[in-house]
Amino acid sequence: MxxxxxxxxxxxxxxxxxxxxxxxxxxxxxxxxxxxxxxxxxxxxxxxxxxxxxxxxxxxEVEPEGPDDKPYLQMINPEMKDTSEFKSEGGKKMCFANASISNPWRQTGWITMNEQLKELKKNGVITEMETRDAQDNDDTQIADIDYFIAEGNCDGFIISPNSTAAITPAVERACKTDKPVIVFDRGVETDCAVTFIHPIGxxxxxxxxxxxxxxxxxxxxxxxxxxxxxxxxxxxxxxxxxxxxxxxxxxxxxxxxxxxxxxxxxxxxxxxxxxxxxxxxxxxxxxxxxxxxxxxxxxxxxxxxxxxxxxxxxxxxxxxxxxxxxAPVYTNFQWRTPLLAAEKIFQGEEVPSEWVLPQSPITAEDLDEYLERNEGMPDGHYAKFGGEDLPGFPEVWQERVIP
Incomplete structure (x- = not known):
């Protein structure tokens, strides 16, 4: 300590x-x-x-752009990026190098991400996601990313870095495959990814x-x-x-x-x-x-x-x-956004080069509302998880079904 x-x-x-x-x-x-x-x-x-x-x-203080009922698609002061080079037909496999699911915030997000994946599979764009969990270890995550690169079976990469500097070279290697790379949650010291998704910060x-x-x-x-x-x-x-x-x-x-x-x-x-x-x-x-x-x-x-x-x-x-x-919020619904961004990228749609999501604390005035909205959820659940419109709600989160 x-x-x-x-x-x-x-x-x-x-x-x-x-x-x-x-x-x-x-x-x-x-x-x-x-x-x-x-x-x-x-x-x-x-x-x-x-x-x-x-x-x-x-x-x-910025009012985000995007649909009011879909905060996971909102964006603050976006600078849009052309992704037409990645447009292609057919179902795509994403490879996800995750830092960990070692705490309740990450577990809540992981559940939400998998429920979002189920919906995208129905649309036929993102049909598979292979995931490796680094268990909070830099060396393990570097090996995970290099494994995905060597495997050569990824149409795109999603990376939630374990730490900032240590994971940067591995992210850069993923970028050199010329497959789209999406970084979210924590940052790295390179801007080679197609988009970096995160709340304000x-x-x-x-x-x-x-x-x-x-x-x-x-x-x-x-x-x-x-x-x-x-x-x-x-x-x-x-x-x-x-x-x-x-x-x-x-x-x-x-x-x-x-x-x-x-x-x-x-x-x-x-x-x-x-x-x-x-x-x-x-x-x-x-x-x-x-x-x-x-x-x-x-x-x-x-x-x-x-x-x-x-x-x-x-x-x-x-x-x-x-x-x-x-109750400050590092908006948990960001776990949905990387998959939705991948769908847009493979369809050749623009995405923000830095996708900044809204990040608003829960105040005393908001407390009762968020307690009511999350009634029946376990203590380890996060109030602003943003998955209420997914088919598994509320049972999947109540039961803490960890994929």
Whole structure:
């Protein structure tokens, strides 16, 4: 576990834009000595990119283009790309190199993706998808992508990278096959893919969440930041934006990698509460959010101001406790979009070179609506999964049928 303390360095508005060090994605992540082999992350400022920060800050307010009832086909400020070179007849086989299905967010998306695949098979464009699961391992995913390339039986590639820098060369090799490559969820350091599909991004998440905490806390208050993985662009950017804004606002922050493990999260928060009061909890992903809340209950402390995620376990605990909270969203319905993009590409239709999907937090005003819409879904389900119009709804998600 890596721990770092950010002390207050002055007050400024959350919207103030201060240029920090340029963005880098160093692939080396070394274990921290004497700390159980946990990983040391790059300093937040090394992942800060002022231009991207500014862009995502503005995109949060943009009305997306596309059908209101199909958010997975909406797009923000798209620059369309000609795909006529890939137009061809007949059923197509997609090869999907997935980072993992090791957490509830990815499991929810994986279920939705497979339900979308069933529908596309009926249309005869995408008739098959071979998938390899890297189980959160860079080397495994690199081997998976190279296997698909060597197999030579893929009409196109879908890649959800495990990490940013390490997977880039393998993505570039896939691009050299002259078959369409679609990257989604996490990014890589190349633009060779036909389209890169993602919600607005990590900086937008960091801005929304940090601003919420700042608005509900005061200078000198303490926030515990719970993080899951180092070296993943969208996660590092969430923290880089939040760290910047907390520092500007005079909020004291201590951050930990707890890997989404509920027991570790509870231990971290309990240890911090034993040292003194904690007024806020910030998370770069909502896994284990309920454990953080339970640590306050066990210690007999007032509930914190908190940001979690749109996982139902957190939303239900939020409703039960009536705490001051926000559920940021890294829109799970993005798992549908790569297959729909592939269908468009093989039909020669334009797609955005960077397909930016909407990303709107669930607020206290929205909470009851999303709880009602997801009534009967398990705690590990994500409220904005966007699969309500697929034939398997709701049973497939209720039963957590993992393909």
């Amino acid at each position: 890596r721990r770092g303390l950010r002390s207050a360095i002055g007050i400024a508005s959350a919207g103030a834009l201060i240029a920090l060090a340029g963005c880098t994605t160093d692939p080396s992540v070394e274990p921290a000595e004497g700390d159980g082999g946990a990983q040391e992350e790059a300093p937040a400022e090394e992942w800060f990119d002022q231009e991207v920060y500014d862009k995502q800050f503005k995109q949060r 990590g900086f937008a998440w960091g801005i929304d969440t940090a601003q919420f905490l700042i608005d509900n806390l005061k200078e000198g208050d303490k926030v515990v930041a719970l993080r899951i993985l180092p070296g993943v662009d969208v996660l590092e950017q969430r923290w880089a934006a939040a760290d910047k804004l907390f520092s500007e606002a005079g909020i004291e922050v201590v951050d930990y990698f707890a890997e989404g493990d509920p027991a570790e999260i509870k231990k971290v928060v309990s240890d911090e509460l034993a040292k003194g009061d904690v007024q806020g909890i910030w998370m770069d992903a909502g896994d284990g959010a309920v454990s953080a809340i339970e640590a306050f209950e066990d210690a007999g402390k007032d509930y914190p101001v908190m940001t979690g995620e749109d996982e139902l376990s957190f939303l239900r605990k939020w409703k039960e406790t009536d705490m001051t909270a926000l």
